[in-house]
Amino acid sequence: MNEKEFVNKWKLEISKEGLKVFPDDFLKDEDCNEIELKEKSLFLGEEFFGKYEVLDIEGNVFLQVDDYYQAKYLVYAGRKKVDKVRMPNNISELKSVLTEYEKYLDSILIKIQSDYKKTFKSNTNLHSVTNEIFHSLNLIRY
Numbered sequence: 001m002n003e004k005e006f007v008n009k010w011k012l013e014i015s016k017e018g019l020k021v022f023p024d025d026f027l028k029d030e031d032c033n034e035i036e037l038k039e040k041s042l043f044l045g046e047e048f049f050g051k052y053e054v055l056d057i058e059g060n061v062f063l064q065v066d067d068y069y070q071a072k073y074l075v076y077a078g079r080k081k082v083d084k085v086r087m088p089n090n091i092s093e094l095k096s097v098l099t100e101y102e103k104y105l106d107s108i109l110i111k112i113q114s115d116y117k118k119t120f121k122s123n124t125n126l127h128s129v130t131n132e133i134f135h136s137l138n139l140i141r142y
Contacts, residue, residue, distance in 0.1 A: 001119060003129055010112055010133050019137065022076045023085065026100045029093040032086035035063075035074065042078035044071055044142065054078075069094050072142055076101060079138050105141045 001009075020026070042062060045053025051064040052071035065071050070087065073094055077085040088094045109130055116126050134140065 003120075003125060006116065006119060007129060007132050007136070010115070011136050014108065014133070014137060019139075020101075020104055021080065022101050023073070023087070023097055026097045026104075027086065027088070028097075029088045029090060031089045031093075033089055034084050035087055036084050037074070037078050037082055039081045039083055040078060041081060042075045044075055067091065069098060073098060075140070075142070079140060102141065105139065108139075109141070 040062060041057045043055045043057070045055040045061065047053075047068075048064070051066060052068050053061050054063045054065065054071050054074050056062040063074065065074065069091065073087055074085070076098070077087070088097060112130050112133060113126060116129060117123065
C-alpha cells in the first residue's frame, strides 16, 4: 500500500463511520445565541485590542469576538458552511463543547497515526498524510 491508497482508505473509513457534526453533536446546553455565519469558511485571525478576529476565506475580518474560545468555536462551526450556528452563552459550556470536539478529532488522529506506523514503519510523512486526510474531510484542529 502506498500513501495515496492509505489516505483514500482512511477517508472512506471515516466517512463510513459518519463524522460527528460540530457543534450539533456536542451541544448540551439550550442557553445559546444564534450567530449568522452566511455559509462562509472561517479562520482564526489575530487578537486586536482585546478582541479576536474571525476571518473569511479572503482574509477579511468577518467578526470580532471577546474570547479566543468563541473565535475557535465559530471557526469549527464554519467548516459546515451553514447560515447560522448556535453558540452557548455560558463560557464553561462553550469550553466543554470545544474540549469534547477536540478529543473526538484527536481520537481520529490517534487511529490514523497508529495505522500509519503499522503500515509504513516510518513517521516520515505522517504529518502531511494526516493533514491531507483532515483537509479532504474538511476538518481542522487548532
